Ligand SMILES: [Ca+2]
């Protein structure tokens with residue numbers, strides 16, 4: 001509360017009887033609660049509040065190095081990261097719902113994301129940077145580094161052969177921006193582009209460099225406790241096309257560019273797999 005507000009409060013407390021003062025406080029609280037329910041914090045501080053029903057995730061620091069090769073080896077800290085296993089299918093119409101799990105970690109240089117996608121028919125053809133990889137089997141990471149302005153967001157999309165589409169808030173989100181340091185590794189358990197047999201799935205390991213996100217982030221790398229808005233998506237490819245996602249965008253048709261519906265992630269200094277907090 002600002003100093004001027006405190007002075008006004010003291011003044012009121014003197015002018016009014018205590019019971020009247022408490023009634024007015026109660027009414028002020030009701031007004032503040034009403035403002036919050038409309039999506040604002042109230043008290044002259046019109047900060048947009050995230051929807052109450054979006055999912056949350058704590059991104060812990062990687063305690064040991066991660067090799068971006070599409071394999072979530074036991075020597076890597078992935079096994080200590082919390083697994084997201086709640087992908088939803090809001091636009092499902094037919095076919096098997098193929099499950100996706102995801103995990104995230106970070107260190108001084110990178111945000112790491114791992115997807116494990118069950119997939120009976122793995123298909124991917126596009127090879128050119130920024131080609132429309134969502135026509136293939138694909139996984140996608142969208143995020144806004146400043147939760148106060150989710151309109152400033154990045155999207156990184158990867159098909160099952162590691163082709164990258166990436167866009168930044170710059171230049172009206174055109175395709176010319178590339179993250180020079182983004183890396184992706186994929187391993188496929190099955191046969192690519194062969195619909196006559198049944199595949200098991202594919203694993204994607206991604207490293208997104210913080211330095212490539214400037215100047216569209218409040219601070220890089222993030223600090224312990226910093227929050228971003230982020231969503232994770234999957235696209236099903238040619239045989240069993242389907243859409244699934246971590247935070248439901250609540251759109252009538254499939255729509256992933258819905259930053260106000262991104263989930264909430266918080267960077268933690270806790271080392272994944274360790275009780276020790278990093279300095
Ligand atoms: Ca690895």
Ligand SMILES: [Ca+2]
Pocket residue numbers: 119120121122123137236237238239240
């Ligand atoms: Ca597929």
Ligand SMILES: [Ca+2]
Pocket residue numbers: 130165166167175176177178179
């Ligand atoms: Ca690009």
